[in-house]
Amino acid sequence: MATPFVLSRRSALGVLAGSLVAESARAETGAGEGADLGGVTLRVAYYKGGWRPLLQAAGEDKTPYKIEWKELNNGVLHIEALNGDALDVGSGSEIPAMFAARQNAKVRFIAVTHEDLNIQVTVAAKDAPIHSIADLKGKRVGYVRATTAHYFLAKQLEEAGLAFSDIEAINLTPSDGYSAFASGKLDAWAIYGYNGQLAIAKQGARLLKTGVGYLSGNFPIYANPKAVDDPLRHAAVSDLLLRIQRAYAFANKNFPLYAAAQVAETHLPLQDILDQFARRSDDFSLAGVTPDVPDTHQKVADTFLKLGVLDARAEVGQFWDTSFNDAIAAGAARLVRS
Incomplete structure (x- = not known):
């Protein structure tokens, strides 16, 4: 049995800080599950062949709010757009997130996706x-x-x-x-x-x-603090996360359908995409912010400090937000039962 990770007091306080502010704001308005999201527009960045065709292939693209998709094929661009309040949700690896923390960017990390490390x-x-x-x-x-x-x-x-x-x-x-x-x-x-x-x-x-054994396998989902703290947009983001979670589960079982949607957008050879999936290190999934997530992220930042890429230590823990954890955990439980 693996020894569980334990957050340090500093890390725990950092991870919880943003969550408590957001939860307090939502408690005052009562927004959450069942809220009317018809007037909400989420600005969401995606990679070519990524979330947009994934949701379409899984039939999860009919949202009760509007999504304004923005194709940005670089995690740094996602961070820059979030920091400039031009985006609500983005994604990337732990490394743009590390730089965002070092620069004290206006961004939070709200969940992780687990992706193929064999690529x-x-x-x-x-x-x-x-x-x-x-x-x-x-x-x-x-x-x-x-x-x-x-x-x-x-x-x-x-x-x-x-x-x-x-x-x-x-x-x-x-x-x-x-x-x-x-x-x-x-x-x-x-x-x-x-x-x-x-x-x-x-x-x-x-x-x-x-990359297996060297990378954590955690790819953060980035969010605009304004979207996290706004009750209606928080509810919409939560819904989007659950749709991505379900879409990944669908793709794991029906990958040729997702692959076909990817080909339509990327124009890559279908067989290459199928072969890559067949060699994957693990299934795709979306998970919440467990205690090990900021800890492994900190190890990445400390390595880049050692390599001279960072000019000072980046304290990443304070940027991780756990306010979507309950919804994500409930979504995962429903998938297990289905």
């Missing part, structure tokens, strides 16, 4: 004399600075007894990294998403490691 990969060029992470010493290794790829590569190197300074680390965007890898300018590449799968399928790359 976060470190690969070697097919002809390179590299068969393990230890073999990366002195080699040209592409990565994307201040992303999950930067984090898991650092952790993999540390595990192999190497430091970032032991490799020729080359910071490249995903598209530039793929071009460099395909043209033989890189010996290895740490990358996430479809580009890594493309490197394996089209360039003969050899898989060295995935």
Whole structure:
């Protein structure tokens, strides 16, 4: 049996602070389940092939409020839009969230999605004399600075007894990294998403490691504090979270339907999407803010401080909000019973 995580007093206070304010505001108005949301518009960011086609495929797109979808294919853009009050809900990895905390951005982290970590990969060029992470010493290794790829590569190197300074680390965007890898300018590449799968399928790359065991698997859902604190928008956000939760459960059992919806939006080959799902590290899900979530997030921030990416410690705990936990837990229980 695993030992349960325990929040420190400081972390617990930080996680609960925003929740108590929001709960107090909603108690005064009585808004919540059953509230009339007809006049509410949620501004929601999504990634191409993400939440919007997911909800459509699962039949969860007929909401009692209006959704104004905004395609933003970068977690940093989600944070910037939230901080500028141009968005109500967004998502991304723990890393843009870490920077948001360091910069004291106007954002809260209200839930997490659990996604496939097998698409976060470190690969070697097919002809390179590299068969393990230890073999990366002195080699040209592409990565994307201040992303999950930067984090898991650092952790993999540390595990192999190497430091970032032991490799020729080359910071490249995903598209530039793929071009460099395909043209033989890189010996290895740490990358996430479809580009890594493309490197394996089209360039003969050899898989060295995935993100499993290095990344927490927690991908935060970001929210605008104004939306969290407003009773009607809080109710709408809660409804949206439950729809995403149900849609993930649907997709796990009916993935070809979601894959077809993704293809319509991304124009990626259907079989590649199906193959990627077949190799997934775990099913998709949406969960609340359990005590381990801010703790593992803090470990990510502390690693980036050690790597020199952050100029000072980012205290992430105070940005996590538990006010949606009860609704998410109830939704999960209903899924188990169904």
